Amino acid sequence: MRDDNPFRPGRRALTGHLRLRWAGFGRRLSTLILSISAVLGVAVLFVRLTGLVNLPLDEMVTLTAGLIGIQTIGVADWAGLGVLAAILVLAAVAVSSLTAACWHDRPTRSDAARVIDRHHGTKDLFLTLTLLDGSAGNYQPLVARNAISKSAGIQPAPVVPLPLSRGSRKTRGRPGCRRAAGACRPPFDPFDEVARADEIKQQRTELEREARKTKVRAEQLSDEEDENSPQVKQAIDELKAALKKMATAAPDANRKLLNQQRKKLGDLHKMADAHKLKQTLNRTTNDQKFGQIDSPKVEKWSKELQEGSTDNLKKELESKRRTSRNSPNLTVTTVPRPRRSDPS
Structure with a gap:
């Protein structure tokens, strides 16, 4: 019987295994860099603010700056602070790389099968295939045939994307940076069209x-x-x-x-x-006219x-108003009522 198990050693299987190892190394490296950088930052602040620990930071910064040709008196100036930050970053990257190389996730056949099943939605088909060696039953050829037919379209790159490629595809801060730059940039209107x-x-x-x-x-x-x-x-x-x-x-x-x-x-x-x-x-x-017009x-x-x-209408109205003011007031005459004679 021909052995067509897709998890047998081969070029594609080796590529998938290496991608799984590299993905595990990248995840561990990024976690370690963030953790060690936070610890180093807190340690430097504690040393500088409390003075309880006597570390030769000025001597170390001055010696390192002299080796690369930078004039500084220590961490008291900006050049010294930049050299100290560069030293801490390089130390964090070096320690994280060594630690991640020695301590990262080493994928097994079951891990690779789970990743493939989760990506392609094959309902634990490849995971079942990895467990056929220690199982008994007449369904093994059926599972192997289905797995072989599905494995023809499996590519390691989309199943296990590397951390660097995934980060380059999903740059979330780039649109926000473009909007901020556009808001701060003055309007460009050399020909006064706007x-x-x-x-x-x-x-x-x-x-x-x-x-x-x-x-x-x-x-x-x-x-x-x-x-x-x-x-x-x-x-x-x-x-x-x-x-x-x-x-x-x-x-x-x-x-x-x-x-x-x-x-x-x-x-x-x-x-x-x-x-x-x-x-x-x-x-x-x-009866409301000032006179005949x-x-x-x-x-x-x-x-x-x-x-x-x-203008002429206003002058005429003003003339009529002065005439009405100078006219004498009308007097009202009252007619006396006859007195009633007393009865005799």
Whole structure:
């Protein structure tokens, strides 16, 4: 009977075994480096802050710095602190490497089978295969055949990723560092494109605000100014069309177009206010008039109000107010009631 056990010694089996050993060594090395670095840091702080242990840190740092050509007086300056940190890091890495080489997880056949079953979801098929040598039963050829058929697609690299490759694929701090660098970096705008776009956006917002005010004003005067409603609607439609025609690459043309629309909206406001005042004057009753107003004056004031001027109207109102103050007060005469004669 041909021995097709996939766990027999071979090139792929040897590669998988070496990857398992290397993965165990990497896990143990990283754990030891972190632990030894923490212990060394606490020890250095304890020695420097308490002074209970007399360690020649200054002499060791000065000697090491002299060997590599660095001038320092000890751990009292930044150069000495850097040399001390480098010594501690190198010591931690060296001790951790030696310890991990002598004391790390050595995988067995059962460990390799469990890893394969967990990765491929084969429900302990390979683990059962490793236990066939000491078991009895007629199902051994069936298990071996199923394991051989499954082992054709097994690759050691995805089943046992190395710690360094897994860490390089999953760099969690890189997106956060990019965001922080982007937030601290000043905006790069050598040709003032961003500034022009911001200016156009601000002007667009201002015009939209004025359009909303014009729309509210038109709704308030819609009942009394039916003849002006089409003009207001036309102005709003023209403003919307102008906003759609604006282009970022032509700021001067945009500014000219916006100024035209602003002037047109201002003229509409003046016309609306003039018409409102005209209706107020026409609504006055005979007993509330200051006096008879000539028709030519009314026509002249209406024309000036349509042009946006109210100077003559204000002068006339001030004149009427002074006249009303100088007029004598009206006196009210009371009629005495007849007295009733006493009955005799």
